[in-house]
Amino acid sequence: MPRLRALAASFRHQATMFIAEPQWLIPNIIAPFIFTMVVLMLFKEPGPDALLYAVLGGGMMGMWGNTLYASGFSIQSDRWWGTSDAIFGAPSPLIWIIGGRTLWNALVGILNGLFVLVVVVLAFQMPFQVNDLPLFVLSFVTTLLSLAALGMLFSAAFVLTRSAQVMTNGLEFPIYVGTGTMFPIALLPLWTSPLSLALAPTWGIDAIRYAAIFDYDQGLWAGFWGDMLAMCVLSIVYLLVSVWLYKIVDKKARETASLTRY
Amino acid sequence: METVNNPIRVFWSSAVLAKKALFAWLNPAMWITQLFFMSIFQMAFFVYVALFVNNDEISVAYVAIGNALQSLASVSIFAVCNLTGEEKQQGTIENLLVSPANRFSVFVGRAMFQIANGIATVVIAFFYAAFVFNVDFSQADLVSLAVVILVTTFAMTGFGLMLSSLGLFLRTSMIIANIFLFIGLLVCGVNFPVSYLPTWLQPLSYAIPMTYGTEAARMAVDGASLADISGLVGLEALVGFIVLIVGYFMFRAFEHLARSRGTLDKF
Structure with a gap:
């Protein structure tokens, strides 16, 4: 229970920080919005399926941008503000504190993704019709949680480095490419397939497309429920590895006394 | 006092300090990784x-x-635009602005390392274009291409400096930096011709030096000589010079505004 209390407190704290400075939502919206617009301009005269394909990719990019930046910057900000020692000094394991923050960021990520969806739909006056709404909502939320799990995995590394901000910037495009947010991963070189398939959001975006696009025929072999299963299994693996990594990181950060260096 | 007021000395010391400050927190290995992977x-x-x-x-x-040329934006726009914001976060903006040192020299000097960084980033990106994405460089005029890269880097750094002046007044320069980091992908002819854009948006394209740079770079790769691209490169240099001058006046105006409203150290 104390751990859950730490999780809840951390969630509340992150919410308060966000409300104090909601402008942080903007940078995470700009990039996916612009990328979506670029893709739609490349289509020149996009049909309804192309529009939906790009918009769904943009929504996922919005969610990933938020998760990644929030996890990278939350650690970096602790360094700047001098609060990292207090967090490490608390009896609750670090992962529960980061977990609370990640949950809040995931919640904001939904807004982020929806914002991109709504703005592009309005800009292109596109009737937003999805194939199966309940499955679409289920896959959308599950994909967001899988992105959060991936963010947790990366954020463990951010604790150890003073260059969390640089790493954060560097991880944005590889995930967009590797997961095929805007194109089928079959276009990528064959040797990259195992890497793409090891990323839970790859299955997530495919599941979203299955649920949203009528007669979607460019999907992975697993189908909607296979995608969902693969995404959930991988996300659980990420979380388990995160728990293990956070234990190591916690110990190493104390030993090297590098926690407050920035 | 004379030494402090010497703009060339201020410029040089600012450039040297900027490089030292960057590597004080950024591991060189991480910098190289970023250079090669971004x-x-x-x-x-x-x-x-x-x-x-x-x-x-x-x-x-x-x-x-x-995109090879646009890769410059992460350095010349994002890093340069955040110069003022970083001073705020580190609590050094007041010390910097109360000193009698020439503002122009201080901030242009701070951006100098990013010019070298930008050139390296773009050169590496062109290697990727050739060797990973099989772009044909057999007809390329490498001198023309080198001039395009050089002029675009200087011009875009001037553009980044202009944007950084907003950071003096706003709570954070990060939002402006993010907007202009990516907007080039949409409006500067990076991924599709400017003519695809709505007519009302096209003037914005031509107010950003990158638009001229991307067109000139494609011509240089197709074999255009320096004389062939001189018009475009000249326009790009002119736009770069104008934004630098506009940036200087914006800097003074926002500094005045931030001082009078007491928002200088607010972030």
Whole structure:
């Protein structure tokens, strides 16, 4: 229970920080919005399926941008503000504190993704019709949680480095490419397939497309429920590895006394 | 006092300090990793999108060359634009602004390392275009291409400095930096011709030096000589010079505004 209390407190704290400075939502919206617009301009005269394909990719990019930046910057900000020692000094394991923050960021990520969806739909006056709404909502939320799990995995590394901000910037495009947010991963070189398939959001975006696009025929072999299963299994693996990594990181950060260096 | 007021000395010491400050927190290995990996993934993203979209007018070479030059933005726009914001966060902006040192020399000096960084980033990105995405450089006029890279880097750094003046007044320069980091992908002819854009948006394209740079770079890769691209490069240099001058006056105006409203150290 104390751990859950730490999780809840951390969630509340992150919410308060966000409300104090909601402008942080903007940078995470700009990039996916612009990328979506670029893709739609490349289509020149996009049909309804192309529009939906790009918009769904943009929504996922919005969610990933938020998760990644929030996890990278939350650690970096602790360094700047001098609060990292207090967090490490608390009896609750670090992962529960980061977990609370990640949950809040995931919640904001939904807004982020929806914002991109709504703005592009309005800009292109596109009737937003999805194939199966309940499955679409289920896959959308599950994909967001899988992105959060991936963010947790990366954020463990951010604790150890003073260059969390640089790493954060560097991880944005590889995930967009590797997961095929805007194109089928079959276009990528064959040797990259195992890497793409090891990323839970790859299955997530495919599941979203299955649920949203009528007669979607460019999907992975697993189908909607296979995608969902693969995404959930991988996300659980990420979380388990995160728990293990956070234990190591916690110990190493104390030993090297590098926690407050920035 | 005379030494402090010597603009060239201030410029040089500011440039040296900026480099030292960067590597005080950034591990050189991390910097090199960033240098080599940032551009390839951005380029790959848009190249694969172009392959998927299969628009007859947009080739892989078109997108790869555009993105190779645009990779400069993470340095010349994002890093330079954040100069003022970083001073705020580190609590050094007041010390800097109460000193009698010439503002122009201080901030242009601070951006100098990013020019070297930008040139290296773009050169590496062009290597990726050639060797990873198989863009044909057999006809390329490398002197023209080198001049385009050089002029674009200077001009875009001037643009970044202009944007950084906003950071003096706003709570954070990060939002402006993010907007202009990516907007070039949409409006500067990086991924598709400017003519695809709505007419009302096209003037913005031509107010950003990158638009001239991408066009000139494609011409240079196709074999255009320095004389062939001189008009475009000259326009780009002119726009770069104008934004630098506008930036200086914006800097003074926002400094005045921030002082009078007491928002200088608010972040």
